[in-house]
Amino acid sequence: MTQLNINVHHITRVEGHGNITVNTKDGKIEEITWAIPESPRFFEAMLRGLNYVDVTWIAPRICGICSIAHSTASIQATEAAFGVQLSEQAMLLRKLLYHAETLQSHVLHFYFLAAPDFLGVGSVFPLVNTHKEVVLRALRLKKLANDLADLIGGRKTHPMACIVGGFTKLPEISQLKIMQQRLAQAMDDLRETVKLFKGVKIPNFIRETEYIALKDPKEYAFISGDIASTDTSTA
Structure with a gap:
């Protein structure tokens, strides 16, 4: 039985701060966790x-x-x-x-x-x-x-x-x-x-996710409209 644990702290190429932990066993990934270490700023x-x-x-x-x-x-x-x-x-x-x-x-x-x-x-x-x-x-x-x-x-x-x-x-x-x-x-x-x-190869990764954004029937909303969710029509 071979175990490998990888801990990468302070991921640099993200807009913010993040850590990644990968745990494997016999060549198979058992767990991947993503953590945001930034503390509250109040x-x-x-x-x-x-x-x-x-x-x-x-x-x-x-x-x-x-x-x-x-x-x-x-x-x-x-x-x-x-x-x-x-x-x-x-x-x-x-x-x-x-x-x-x-x-x-x-x-x-x-x-x-x-x-x-x-x-x-x-x-x-x-x-x-x-x-x-x-x-x-x-x-x-x-x-x-x-x-x-x-x-x-x-x-x-x-x-x-x-x-x-x-x-x-x-x-x-x-x-x-x-x-x-x-x-x-x-x-x-x-x-x-x-x-x-458009030409780069993006990994085939799909998961159930709720997306939240502004929705305005008159325009592509950035600073107008109502808050909308993919799980419900509006929030």
């Missing part, structure tokens, strides 16, 4: 009793990758409590800012965290030698997303221009036109991204 407790203006700046610090999402959720909760209605312009800019973060996160996930596994290397750094154009494409898209977040939110992460009711400062029309051109020019890189990850 943001909910920190925010209690604060002025709502301060909450706007603190909530994004929950995460450096999805700070725009936390900022938006915090601001929208305050707006709902106060009955604040956004102008059409402010809502469009807020959605544009959110799309910047979506691109930031997807590029980080696809290229820097997942691609090394799919392309058979240990990290993104060896890709410079084996798939140089893939790395350059990733950097171009990441910079584009960062610049868009900076233009709308005032910073590349932890936005400072977002407040209850709108923004402290709006981008110039000339800046938006330049960004529009850059986004159009990035379409080739985005198509190549889809082509690359």
Whole structure:
């Protein structure tokens, strides 16, 4: 009887922290466990009793990758409590800012965290030698997303221009036109991204899972709609 126990602590290519434990017996896997070792940070407790203006700046610090999402959720909760209605312009800019973060996160996930596994290397750094154009494409898209977040939110992460009711400062029309051109020019890189990850071999792994997301009959929901579950129509 041969037993092998593998403990991998602090998985590096995930958006956060994780540990993996694998226990085998006679060449067969008996148990695989995934653990999130990050301790509670008590943001909910920190925010209690604060002025709502301060909450706007603190909530994004929950995460450096999805700070725009936390900022938006915090601001929208305050707006709902106060009955604040956004102008059409402010809502469009807020959605544009959110799309910047979506691109930031997807590029980080696809290229820097997942691609090394799919392309058979240990990290993104060896890709410079084996798939140089893939790395350059990733950097171009990441910079584009960062610049868009900076233009709308005032910073590349932890936005400072977002407040209850709108923004402290709006981008110039000339800046938006330049960004529009850059986004159009990035379409080739985005198509190549889809082509690359459509062609990789993904392990055949299926399990019963409940997925929860926003659902809006009028649009692909990011900051609107109701919370929906795959187990029930709405939650």
